[in-house]
Amino acid sequence: MIEIRDLSKWYGDFQVLRNINEEIKQGQTVVVCGPSGSGKSTLLRCINGLEPFQEGEVIVDGVSVGDRSTNLYKLRTEIGMVFQRFELYPHMTALQNITLAPMKVRNKSKKEAEDKAMELLRRVGIPEKAHEYPANLSGGQQQRVAIARSLAMEPKIMMFDEPTSALDPEMIKEVLDVMIDLSKGGMTMIVVTHEMGFAREVADEIIFMDEGKIIERGTDISFFKNPKNPRTKEFLDKILL
Amino acid sequence: MGLAYKFDWGVLWRDPYGVWLLKGIWLTIQLGLLAWVIALALGILIGTIRISPWRLPRFLATAYVEVFRNIPFMVQLFFWYFAGPMLFGQSLQFRINAIIGLNYYVAILALGLYTASRVAEHTRAGFSAISRDHYQAALSTGLSHFQMYRYVIIPYALRIIIPPLTTEFLTIFKNSSIAMTIGVAETTFMSYKIDSETFHGLEATTGAMVIYLILGLGVVKLMGFLESRFRIAGLIGRK
Amino acid sequence: MGGFWITVKLTSFALLGGIPLGILVGLGRISKKKWVYYPVTFYVNLIRNIPLILVIFWFYFVMPIIVGRPLDPFPSAVISFIIFEATYFGEILRAGYQSVSKGQIEAGYSTGLTYVQTTRYILIPIAIRRMLPSMITQSIVTYQDTCLAFVIGLPEFVRRTTIVDNIEVRSIQLFGFVAILFLITCYISSVVSRRFEVKRERGY
Numbered sequence: 001m002i003e004i005r006d007l008s009k010w011y012g013d014f015q016v017l018r019n020i021n022e023e024i025k026q027g028q029t030v031v032v033c034g035p036s037g038s039g040k041s042t043l044l045r046c047i048n049g050l051e052p053f054q055e056g057e058v059i060v061d062g063v064s065v066g067d068r069s070t071n072l073y074k075l076r077t078e079i080g081m082v083f084q085r086f087e088l089y090p091h092m093t094a095l096q097n098i099t100l101a102p103m104k105v106r107n108k109s110k111k112e113a114e115d116k117a118m119e120l121l122r123r124v125g126i127p128e129k130a131h132e133y134p135a136n137l138s139g140g141q142q143q144r145v146a147i148a149r150s151l152a153m154e155p156k157i158m159m160f161d162e163p164t165s166a167l168d169p170e171m172i173k174e175v176l177d178v179m180i181d182l183s184k185g186g187m188t189m190i191v192v193t194h195e196m197g198f199a200r201e202v203a204d205e206i207i208f209m210d211e212g213k214i215i216e217r218g219t220d221i222s223f224f225k226n227p228k229n230p231r232t233k234e235f236l237d238k239i240l241l
Numbered sequence: 242m243g244l245a246y247k248f249d250w251g252v253l254w255r256d257p258y259g260v261w262l263l264k265g266i267w268l269t270i271q272l273g274l275l276a277w278v279i280a281l282a283l284g285i286l287i288g289t290i291r292i293s294p295w296r297l298p299r300f301l302a303t304a305y306v307e308v309f310r311n312i313p314f315m316v317q318l319f320f321w322y323f324a325g326p327m328l329f330g331q332s333l334q335f336r337i338n339a340i341i342g343l344n345y346y347v348a349i350l351a352l353g354l355y356t357a358s359r360v361a362e363h364t365r366a367g368f369s370a371i372s373r374d375h376y377q378a379a380l381s382t383g384l385s386h387f388q389m390y391r392y393v394i395i396p397y398a399l400r401i402i403i404p405p406l407t408t409e410f411l412t413i414f415k416n417s418s419i420a421m422t423i424g425v426a427e428t429t430f431m432s433y434k435i436d437s438e439t440f441h442g443l444e445a446t447t448g449a450m451v452i453y454l455i456l457g458l459g460v461v462k463l464m465g466f467l468e469s470r471f472r473i474a475g476l477i478g479r480k
Numbered sequence: 481m482g483g484f485w486i487t488v489k490l491t492s493f494a495l496l497g498g499i500p501l502g503i504l505v506g507l508g509r510i511s512k513k514k515w516v517y518y519p520v521t522f523y524v525n526l527i528r529n530i531p532l533i534l535v536i537f538w539f540y541f542v543m544p545i546i547v548g549r550p551l552d553p554f555p556s557a558v559i560s561f562i563i564f565e566a567t568y569f570g571e572i573l574r575a576g577y578q579s580v581s582k583g584q585i586e587a588g589y590s591t592g593l594t595y596v597q598t599t600r601y602i603l604i605p606i607a608i609r610r611m612l613p614s615m616i617t618q619s620i621v622t623y624q625d626t627c628l629a630f631v632i633g634l635p636e637f638v639r640r641t642t643i644v645d646n647i648e649v650r651s652i653q654l655f656g657f658v659a660i661l662f663l664i665t666c667y668i669s670s671v672v673s674r675r676f677e678v679k680r681e682r683g684y
Contacts, residue, residue, distance in 0.1 A: 050377050077383030087378035091396050091471075100392055101382035146378075153383055311670045313624045411529065418531035419628070429534050436541065443541035450530050450538060457529040 001026040001157065001188050002047065007056035009042060016042050017053065018212040024190065024205075026156075029183040031199040032192045034209035035235060040192045043209070044159045047190070048072075048079040061156060077105060080150030084162040086142040088134040094121065094145045095130040098152045106153070113152070120148035124178050140171025147178055158182065160191040194239050200224070208232045249441045253448045258435045262445075265431030266452055272348055272417040272427060273456070277410060279353025284360025285399075289390055291365050302361070309358035315419050318351040322423045348420035356413050363405045367398030400471050407464040414456050428452055490557060490626040495619055497562035502569025503604060509574045520570075527567045532625055536560045557629055565622050572614045576607030620669050 007020040017039045024030050032040045045051035047058055049065050049072035058065040063075055088097050098120060099113035108116075121127040124144040134142055143163055150158060160179065164172040176198050183189055183202040191198070199206050206223045208216045208231075216223070216232045227233045253259060290302040309317065322344060326337040337343065371394060379389040421430035432449035436442025508520030527535060539560035580603055588598035608615070 045377070048381060050380060073380075073383055073385050076381055079381070081378070081381035083374050083378050085372070085374060087372070087375045089379070089393050089397065091400065101384055104388050104392065105383045105385075149382060312667050313627075313670060315628055316664075316667050415529075415531040418533045421533065429531060429537070432534070433537060436537075442537065443545060446534060446538040446541055449534055450526075453530040453534065454526070 001028075001061055002190075003057070003059040004047075005057045005059075007043075007046060007053055007058060009039075009046060009051065009053040009055075016212050017046070020056070020212075020214060022207070022214065024188065026188050027186050028204040029187075029189045029191065029202050031203040031206045032190065032209060033194060033196075033199070033206065033235070033239075034215075037211075038209040039212040040209050041161050044081070044161055044190060044192060047157075047159065048076050048081060073105075077101075077153050078156045080153060080155035080158045082143070082146050082150055082158070082160045082163050084165050086134070086139070086146045086166070088137075088142050088146055088149070090134050093131050093133055094126075094137065094148075097134070097145060098149045101149070102152050116152060117148070120151050121145070123151075123181075124148050125174065138171060139167045140174045143167065143171075143175045144178055147175075147182075151182075157188045157190070160189065160193065162192050162194075164193065164195055196224070196236075196239065208235065210235070248444060249439070250444050253444060258439065258445075261426075261431045261434060262428070262448065262452075265426060265428040265449075268345075268425060268427040269414065269417050269452075269456070272345075272352060272420060272425070273410075273414040275349045276352035276356060276417070277413050279349070280356035280360050280409070280413065281406075283353065283357035285364050285395070287357060288361035288364025288368070289395065291361060292368050294386070306358045306361050309355055310362065314351070314355050314416050315422065317355050318348065318419060318423060321351045321354075322347045344420070344423045344425050348417070348423065348425050352413060352416060352420070355416070356409055359409050359412075360406065363402045363409065364398060366405070367402040368394065370401055371397055400468075403464060403468045403471075407461060410460045410464065411457055414453065414460065486554075487623070487626045487629075490554070490561065490629065491619075491623045493558045494561035494565055494622055494626065497558070498565035498622070499569050499615070501562060501566035502573055503608075505566050505570025506573030506577055506607075507599065509570060510577050524567045524570060527564055528571075532564060532628060535564050536629055539563070561622070561626065561629070565618070565625070568618055568621075569615065572611050572618060573607055575614075576611035577603055579610055580606045620672065623669050 002022075002024040004020050004022040007017055008015065009017040020043060022030075032043065034040055042051055046053045047060065047065065049070070053066060056066070060075065061078065063070055065072075065075065088094070089100070092100065095114060095117050098117040099108075099110070102108045102113040102116065103110065118127060118130060121130055124147055126141055126144055129137060129141060129145070134145070137145065147163075163179070164175050167175065172195070176195060179189070179191065179198065180202050191203075193199070204219065206218055207214055208223075208227075208229070210231055216227060216229045218227075223232075224236065227236055253262060287302045287305055290298045291306065293299055293302075325347065326334045329337060340346070375397075376389065376394065379393040380386075384393070417427055418429040420427055421433070424430075426434070428449050432445040433442065435445035439445075505520060505524065508516050509524065511517045511520070536557060540556045543556050543559065584602055584606070585598060588602045593601070
């Protein structure tokens with residue numbers, strides 16, 4: 001579904017991604033972890049064209065992201081993304097947040113969009129908050145609305161950039177539960193996170209990145225029990241209690 | 242201390258002075274409001290172009306802001322009034338200069354163009370205040386750049402910049418008085434005219450002061466009302 | 481070209497009077513004593529809400545009454561400017577005062593300095609140093625404002641001798657050309673001011 005070949009990116013003189021190679025099949029859940037500044041977030045943004053890259057190829061479902069002729073807007077309707085700080089539109093209610101893109105991009109009618117939005121809100125567990133503004137929602141609720149917002153476009157792939165890092169501990173579980181649900185339901189997912197419990201439960205592959213390179217990959221058991229690379233071990237020691 | 246000066250506050254409402262003053266106030270209001278409409282529409286547009294991803298429009302917008310913001314308003318006003326018509330070539334030039342009330346139109350235009358550059362800067366500041374991730378979140382749902390600005394960014398940014406916009410709105414009314422230098426008979430002009438007829442300029446100008454203060458208060462109240470009506474729950478606002 | 485010197489003189493006097501007055505105004509604005517704070521705030525808000533032209537006119541009319549005899553335009557203008565610019569410098573300095581950390585003031589008091597001494601030797605110098613870029617740009621604005629006054633001065637003489645019965649005063653066209661020459665100098669001062677602003681920013 002996603003093929004990344006020799007992907008390299010520079011910010012000016014600074015190389016933030018070095019020769020990334022990776023393949024993600026449909027239905028897989030891939031967890032990306034690593035110290036900050038390792039390029040994880042940038043990698044995600046290269047996949048949906050939010051960040052340009054200088055070298056290499058990224059092919060999503062047959063579409064080459066780096067190609068000049070590619071319609072990035074259309075590509076993004078197939079890839080949903082959830083952000084660390086939720087980024088809900090503050091001047092709109094939860095419902096309006098979710099229905100905006102389906103109505104404006106897919107030209108759905110208001111009723112159609114709202115019905116779907118309510119369904120999604122039920123799915124993430126907060127249908128009663130449909131008419132609340134983000135400021136009146138807890139962090140966990142906001143993030144769940146953000147997930148619903150991305151799901152509203154019925155994407156083939158969902159990407160998560162440290163979705164629980166800005167949450168109070170009590171709310172992390174409610175968001176992870178939604179994500180686990182999504183993964184078990186067959187969604188192709190790339191999740192940048194430090195939540196190893198989540199990785200252990202649903203990840204098909206775990207990637208450790210440092211300084212722009214993929215240092216190690218593995219499936220959960222091999223990854224956690226026998227990390228091959230000393231840097232991986234170092235990192236895991238720090239984040240696992 | 243005996244004052245040799247006899248106050249005559251009647252100049253403020255006696256015929257014909259009162260009428261002059263009213264006409265002046267009406268012109269000030271017209272100048273301010275019409276120029277403000279131009280400034281808002283043009284300014285927000287230019288501010289948006291300023292941060293668009295396309296190089297040429299962005300450069301033009303930046304050039305506009307730098308030019309119109311840094312040249313003192315009176316210089317701009319004089320330019321448009323005296324040199325402006327010449328830009329239209331020989332034949333049109335005379336026709337334009339013969340338009341009655343030309344100074345009125347020029348004043349509104351100049352005031353609008355000048356203030357637009359400042360509104361553009363405030364708009365840009367509003368956009369900068371919104372995090373990069375927020376833009377990306379909107380784009381990631383498949384919205385086009387245009388849709389993102391129209392539905393997500395601009396509504397948000399506008400609410401953020403209501404305070405500085407209020408200041409600009411106030412400044413427009415103050416700058417409208419500069420139009421008197423090209424003969425527009427607005428409030429300040431009229432207060433001066435009353436003095437030239439009655440030599441009671443003190444009362445006249447004091448009256449004019451009060452008028453500007455009232456206008457200023459009206460602006461502040463209006464913007465305050467807008468601010469509360471469009472308040473985004475949870476953002477820092479004034480009580 | 482004599483006009484140019486007038487504007488320079490006017491600016492200099494305005495700054496010489498306006499900045500010290502502004503220092504005091506700023507202090508007044510952060511004063512905890514109500515009998516200081518309210519009048520000063522009233523004065524600042526009053527002046528800042530009305531156009532400069534009107535302030536100049538108003539003083540031109542007020543001064544003769546207070547002083548008891550008609551005043552020459554130049555001193556009247558100087559006083560108007562001092563009062564006007566002092567409000568702007570006052571606000572700039574107020575921001576400067578508020579940026580001085582309380583600790584430094586408390587340090588001053590704890591070494592036994594009086595309010596006046598603390599203010600004079602600690603608060604004011606620090607504030608001025610911090611706000612110097614803003615003060616310089618405001619000074620240039622003052623220069624531009626004096627250009628404005630000069631331009632007003634010309635039609636003033638023209639109008640005093642003509643009977644105005646139209647909305648449009650065509651005699652302005654006559655002096656317009658001369659005024660434009662002055663306004664070009666204003667523009668140049670804007671450019672200078674901007675260069676200075678940018679230079680200052682790069683300095684950090």
